[in-house]
Amino acid sequence: MRIALINPETETPDMRELYGHYENLALGLIAAQLRSAGYSVELFDLRVDGFTEHEMVTKIIKGRFTLVAFSVNYVTLQSALRISQRLYQFAEAKPFIVLGGEHVSYEDVGILTAYQSIDAICRGEGEISLKRLVDTVSNDFPLNDVDGITFRDPQTGLIHINNNRLPNGELDGLSFAAHDIAHRGIKTGRPVKTGILINRGCPYPCVFCNAQRFLGNESTGVRTRSPANAVKEIAALEPLIRQTKDYLHIYDATFVTPSKENRLWINAFCEEMERRELSLPLNVFIRADSFNIDKEKDHQLLMRLRAIGMISTYLGLEAGDDEQLDTYNKKIIPSESSRVFQYLKSKGIAGSTNGCITFFQDVTLKQVQKTILFLYGAGLASFWNISSRAETLPGIRLNQHTLMEHRYVPWDVTNYHFSDGKVAQLYAYVKRIHDRYEIIRLEDRLLREIRDQIKITNFHKGLLGYSEREAEFDRYIELIQANTVEFLLALINELDATGSISDRFMKEEFSYIPRLEKMIRELSIIFGVN
Numbered sequence: 001m002r003i004a005l006i007n008p009e010t011e012t013p014d015m016r017e018l019y020g021h022y023e024n025l026a027l028g029l030i031a032a033q034l035r036s037a038g039y040s041v042e043l044f045d046l047r048v049d050g051f052t053e054h055e056m057v058t059k060i061i062k063g064r065f066t067l068v069a070f071s072v073n074y075v076t077l078q079s080a081l082r083i084s085q086r087l088y089q090f091a092e093a094k095p096f097i098v099l100g101g102e103h104v105s106y107e108d109v110g111i112l113t114a115y116q117s118i119d120a121i122c123r124g125e126g127e128i129s130l131k132r133l134v135d136t137v138s139n140d141f142p143l144n145d146v147d148g149i150t151f152r153d154p155q156t157g158l159i160h161i162n163n164n165r166l167p168n169g170e171l172d173g174l175s176f177a178a179h180d181i182a183h184r185g186i187k188t189g190r191p192v193k194t195g196i197l198i199n200r201g202c203p204y205p206c207v208f209c210n211a212q213r214f215l216g217n218e219s220t221g222v223r224t225r226s227p228a229n230a231v232k233e234i235a236a237l238e239p240l241i242r243q244t245k246d247y248l249h250i251y252d253a254t255f256v257t258p259s260k261e262n263r264l265w266i267n268a269f270c271e272e273m274e275r276r277e278l279s280l281p282l283n284v285f286i287r288a289d290s291f292n293i294d295k296e297k298d299h300q301l302l303m304r305l306r307a308i309g310m311i312s313t314y315l316g317l318e319a320g321d322d323e324q325l326d327t328y329n330k331k332i333i334p335s336e337s338s339r340v341f342q343y344l345k346s347k348g349i350a351g352s353t354n355g356c357i358t359f360f361q362d363v364t365l366k367q368v369q370k371t372i373l374f375l376y377g378a379g380l381a382s383f384w385n386i387s388s389r390a391e392t393l394p395g396i397r398l399n400q401h402t403l404m405e406h407r408y409v410p411w412d413v414t415n416y417h418f419s420d421g422k423v424a425q426l427y428a429y430v431k432r433i434h435d436r437y438e439i440i441r442l443e444d445r446l447l448r449e450i451r452d453q454i455k456i457t458n459f460h461k462g463l464l465g466y467s468e469r470e471a472e473f474d475r476y477i478e479l480i481q482a483n484t485v486e487f488l489l490a491l492i493n494e495l496d497a498t499g500s501i502s503d504r505f506m507k508e509e510f511s512y513i514p515r516l517e518k519m520i521r522e523l524s525i526i527f528g529v530n
Helices: 013-018 025-036 053-063 077-090 108-114 127-138 180-187 211-215 227-244 260-275 296-307 322-327 334-346 365-378 397-401 421-436 438-460 468-498 504-526
Strands: 002-007 040-045 067-071 096-100 120-122 149-152 159-161 194-196 248-250 282-285 310-314
Touching: 002 025, 002 053, 025 040, 025 067, 025 127, 025 180, 040 053, 040 180, 053 077, 067 077, 067 127, 077 096, 096 127, 108 120, 108 149, 108 159, 120 127, 180 227, 194 227, 227 248, 227 260, 260 296, 296 310, 310 438, 322 365, 334 365, 365 421, 365 468, 421 468, 421 504, 438 468, 438 504, 468 504
Parallel strands: 002 040, 002 067, 067 096, 096 120, 194 248, 248 282, 282 310
Antiparallel strands: 120 149, 149 159
């Protein structure tokens, strides 16, 4: 049996431009498990390999693949469905086609009902479920006993939802992920961002996120690999990370928490890294309450983590308004988030980007204004961040509090209207600028790339902490973002006072955009980014 594991094309130009090439870790993990069982597996990534969808279809047909599995989210789902439908129409012997990933795990019945080209959907974590499915298909057995999948009966056409698969409690027993795509990316001049997954699940109940549910495999607990097992994989990846000249991304939903169990694990992890004399640039997800920055013990732990490479953290700020954060069930207040972020920055540990959700259904102009000023104080008030909107990702609890319309297409995640008419006008205007000008995408990407370049270069020189080069960069960012904040706050004030946006702002827009373009061009020259 020949198996193809495919990361489809990113559908929206916004996402293609905003993000570099990321390795699909889920497919790497699944490939490793299947290969350890003796199966022939090939990994494909349309962006890294440079394939069109037509070329991918041709390669699958000519390669006589028996089973094809796609790992998808809402921005890659459409590409996977197009490839699948072409295979359904034109392959002489259609392969068995499987979709997996967070989005389709909660849209399984709808997608199988609408698309006859899809045979099964793997729900939740896929290493064991897909291995069992492959075993079953290769032996031509019925799929009814394969936990963790939803499938269409080939004889009756009926859709069956099998039992959830119990969370795998033996993560050390899994093979390390295959990195075919990362190695190919280096050879073809398209280096990818590489990561690992150590913990699965999340102890926090934020309603805009599926990390607790999806990574927990429908449980609320957190499962973890042993420190020795995790560090062994990091050691194996060190040469690859040096070649990519990037971070090793740790994709755990929350790498550090204040719990006693996590503190014991983190200290053991540091000990193992130190014992192996390992230190490489790490990017991790944390929260503002992961550390108590007023405690010397937590300060020492932060410095210890920084010494082994934790120089970039994704904090998840989300919003600058207390009530808005309550709606998101974030369990933290903006003032504390800001204080922790500034502390991390002063120690050279803050990341180049942090989560933000400015707009959601019931947001007010005042709340939007607060978030803009909050982001400006953190140096994160790019137009892209400010225009961010809550997405109705399937399975998240925020959907229970959102008056949603029917999804126009399965990948639609904006199927709601704003309650406040003035907010609706503001978002429509902001979205038009966002879609109209390339500089909006370039600004956000360049700011992230420059900061990452500064931090990683300094790390390899042995320079830890907040450098003068990064401080100089932040001074430029403050000037650039002051331009954006002034423009948007004036817009909000007019909307609040008059209930509409006057033609005057069209003229302001035609001044604002050239200023932004000029400032970003100067910034890229000063900091040497092409």
